[in-house]
Amino acid sequence: MDDxxxxxxxxxxxxxxxxxxxxIGAGMGLPAIAYIIGPALREDEAFGWIRLGSISKVELGIxxxxxxxxxxxxxxxxxxxxxxxxxLTENGRDFIAMSNICTHLGCRVRxxxxxxxxxxxxxxxxxNKAGGVVxxxxxxxxxxxxxxxxxxxxxxxxx
Amino acid sequence: xxxxxxxxxxxxLGWRSVWETIFLRKVPKVNWSYTLGSATLFAAVNQAVTGxxxxxxxxxxxxxxxxxVQYITTQVPAGWLIRGLHHYGASAMILLTVLHMVRVxxxxxxxxxxxxxxxxxxxxxxIVFGFGFSGYLLPWDQKxxxxxxxxxxxxxxxxxxxxxxxxxxxxGKELTAITLARFFGVHVWFLPATLIILIGIHxxxxxxxxxxxxxxxxx
Numbered sequence: 001m002d003d004x005x006x007x008x009x010x011x012x013x014x015x016x017x018x019x020x021x022x023x024i025g026a027g028m029g030l031p032a033i034a035y036i037i038g039p040a041l042r043e044d045e046a047f048g049w050i051r052l053g054s055i056s057k058v059e060l061g062i063x064x065x066x067x068x069x070x071x072x073x074x075x076x077x078x079x080x081x082x083x084x085x086x087x088l089t090e091n092g093r094d095f096i097a098m099s100n101i102c103t104h105l106g107c108r109v110r111x112x113x114x115x116x117x118x119x120x121x122x123x124x125x126x127x128n129k130a131g132g133v134v135x136x137x138x139x140x141x142x143x144x145x146x147x148x149x150x151x152x153x154x155x156x157x158x159x
Numbered sequence: 160x161x162x163x164x165x166x167x168x169x170x171x172l173g174w175r176s177v178w179e180t181i182f183l184r185k186v187p188k189v190n191w192s193y194t195l196g197s198a199t200l201f202a203a204v205n206q207a208v209t210g211x212x213x214x215x216x217x218x219x220x221x222x223x224x225x226x227x228v229q230y231i232t233t234q235v236p237a238g239w240l241i242r243g244l245h246h247y248g249a250s251a252m253i254l255l256t257v258l259h260m261v262r263v264x265x266x267x268x269x270x271x272x273x274x275x276x277x278x279x280x281x282x283x284x285x286i287v288f289g290f291g292f293s294g295y296l297l298p299w300d301q302k303x304x305x306x307x308x309x310x311x312x313x314x315x316x317x318x319x320x321x322x323x324x325x326x327x328x329x330x331g332k333e334l335t336a337i338t339l340a341r342f343f344g345v346h347v348w349f350l351p352a353t354l355i356i357l358i359g360i361h362x363x364x365x366x367x368x369x370x371x372x373x374x375x376x377x378x
Contacts, residue, residue: 028205031237032212038236075216075234076226 045072047158052085055154058095063088063111063118063129066097070158085145085156086111086118088129097145097156098131104138118142180366187372192266195259196365202252203358206290209245210347217297219343221336224299249291256287268371276364279357286354293346299339307342308334 052066063086072079084100102109107122118127126134131142145156169175218227231238263269269277296307315325330337
């Protein structure tokens with residue numbers, strides 16, 4: 001009888017110890033996960049309309065390079081970054097703005113004038129002047145920005 | 160199923176006898192003050208876990224250290240909790256280590272055959288102080304900067320070698336980026352490595368010799 005009660009007490013202590021241990025582990029573990037993945041879950045910063053420059057710089061029928069400076073807050077550091085955009089117009093009124101980031105693996109594409117094509121040096125991805133896929137491993141056309149023109153100034157919607 | 164897996168593992172690892180040696184060992188009838196060592200170990204584990212987590216965001220450079228700590232505290236989810244646990248855990252660590260030592264002195268547990276346990280314990284106490292001293296600089300705020308200025312100046316008072324000690328601690332005459340970087344290195348590499356080795360020996364001895372019993376009037 002006495003022996004049996006001893007055993008029960010021991011079992012209780014064992015279970016209680018495990019339970020408290022698991023509780024502490026979870027109390028540490030769950031915040032730790034939130035802590036680690038926190039910045040990954042943060043929504044990408046929106047930049048609003050970014051001014052590229054005057055529309056008079058855009059050559060008819062040829063993708064023209066524009067650079068714009070943006071300020072990006074990464075963690076505790078504010079970085080000034082340069083974004084590069086190719087702008088194409090066929091009629092001087094309607095503009096398309098394309099990102100120069102290759103849709104394959106993120107290298108930067110270049111406009112090769114002689115061949116009338118965008119070329120990506122990393123894996124030989126080729127795009128036509130409107131950003132459409134021509135050759136190589138690229139999965140989709142170049143990404144486009146939303147464009148607006150105000151007082152002959154070209155703006156893109158940064159995101 | 161569970162028994163089958165644990166049987167399979169035990170046959171290959173022999174973990175059951177290890178488990179029994181560590182956790183199911185016989186102990187004399189003692190009081191709650193004998194749990195202070197385990198409490199200190201728990202605080203140490205807390206410091207290790209939260210400390211490792213803090214290094215994900217912390218940058219030990221004068222132009223970023225403070226901002227990265229602010230980022231942890233105000234921007235990262237549960238960052239305030241992780242930093243808080245490390246901050247207050249540090250005080251708990253010192254407190255528990257000293258209380259544990261007081262208990263060992265009070266019950267005479269340092270005597271034969273436990274001298275080596277005591278020696279390693281003294282080493283651990285010094286390491287814990289080292290952790291406190293080096294960690295205090297890392298937030299790189301005014302308190303940190305001036306506390307380390309004063310702390311290293313105190314070391315300078317040492318006869319003959321004082322100036323050398325100050326220079327080695329600071330990595331030069333002034334308290335600079337070099338000081339911050341080396342305090343960080345000491346805090347996250349040198350001290351933890353030594354701590355783990357000494358805790359290993361300390362616990363090995365506790366388990367091998369067994370804990371002391373409460374002294375009786377006759378002894």
